[in-house]
Amino acid sequence: MTAFLSDPAAVASTPAILPLSLVVLTYNEAHTIARCLDSVPFASEKLVVDCGSTDATVAIATAHGARVVHQPWLGFGRQRNAAAAFARHDWLLMLDADEYLSPELEAECRERLPALLAGPAAAAGLRRHGLFMAAPMRAYRPLRGERKLRLYHRERARWTDARVHETLRARGPVAMLDAPLHHRTTPTLLHKQLKSACYAELKATDRHAAGRQPSIALCPLIFLGIFLKEYLLRLAVLDGARGYISAHLSANAAVYRRFRLYEMHRNPASIGEARDWLVAHDLEREA
Structure with missing residues (x-):
C-alpha cells in the first residue's frame, strides 16, 4: 500500500x-x-x-x-x-x-x-x-x-x-x-407550457402585490415585438419550424403574464384559487 x-x-x-x-x-x-x-x-x-x-x-x-x-x-x-x-x-x-x-x-x-x-x-x-x-x-x-x-x-x-x-x-x-x-429541461411542449405558466404566476403575483396595472391594449404590440425579437434578433428563424414554435411560445408567455395580472385585479380570489390548484398538483415550488 x-x-x-x-x-x-x-x-x-x-x-x-x-x-x-x-x-x-x-x-x-x-x-x-x-x-x-x-x-x-x-x-x-x-x-x-x-x-x-x-x-x-x-x-x-x-x-x-x-x-x-x-x-x-x-x-x-x-x-x-x-x-x-x-x-x-x-x-x-x-x-x-x-x-x-x-x-x-x-x-x-x-x-x-x-x-x-x-x-x-x-x-x-x-x-x-x-x-x-x-x-x-x-x-x-x-x-x-x-x-x-x-x-x-x-x-x-x-x-x-x-x-x-x-x-x-x-x-x-x-x-x-x-x-x-x-x-435538459422541458422534455416536451407540455412540460414547457406548465413551467411557463408557473413562472407567469410568480411574476404576475409580484406585480399585483406591487400595484402594477396591466396594459391589455398593448398586448398585440407586445406579442409582435417579442416574437420578432426571438425569431429574428435571437436567430430562431434559422431553426426552421422549431424556431418558429419557440418564438411564438415566448411571445405568448409575455402576453399571458399580462392577461393573468388583469385577472388578478378583476378577481383577487383567483390568486388563492390558482395557488391551491398548484399545490394540489405538486407544482407549488414553481409558484
Missing part, C-alpha cells in the same frame, strides 16, 4: 479535488439529480438543498455523495442565497438539477479553476446549451451557449431576491468558461 501511494505515476493520475462546493436546489428531481452530481467529480463538497421532495431525490443524492440539508422554499433568489450559506467552501458551483457539465467542461474546469479560485475573480460564466423538442437548436441564442453566471465566490457575488428569473450580481471581475453546460 505504501509503495503504491509513493508511486509518482499513480499520484499524477489521481484526479485533483478542488476546494469548492457544488450546490444544487432540489424538489422531486429523482430523474435528474444523479447525472448532475456525477458530472462534477472534482468538487470537494456536493451539497443538495431540498425543499421537501416526496420522491427518491434525497436517497439518490445521498447515494451519489451529496450532503443533503432541508430548507423550506423561499423563492428562487432567496433559496439560492440560503443554500450558499450551508456550503463549506466560499467558492460555489450552483447548478439546477437538470443541468450537468459536459466532459469538455469538466476538463476545462480542472485546467482553469485552480488559478481562478486563487485569484480576485468574483464569478465565472458558463455557456449553457439546451434542447427544444428533444433536439439541440442550431442557432437560437438562448439555447446555444447562453451565458449563465453559476460559479462564484459567495462573499463577492449574491443572487437577487426575485422569486423567479433571479440573477447573480457579481462585485468584481468575471471570467468566462467556453465548454458547454448541458441543460
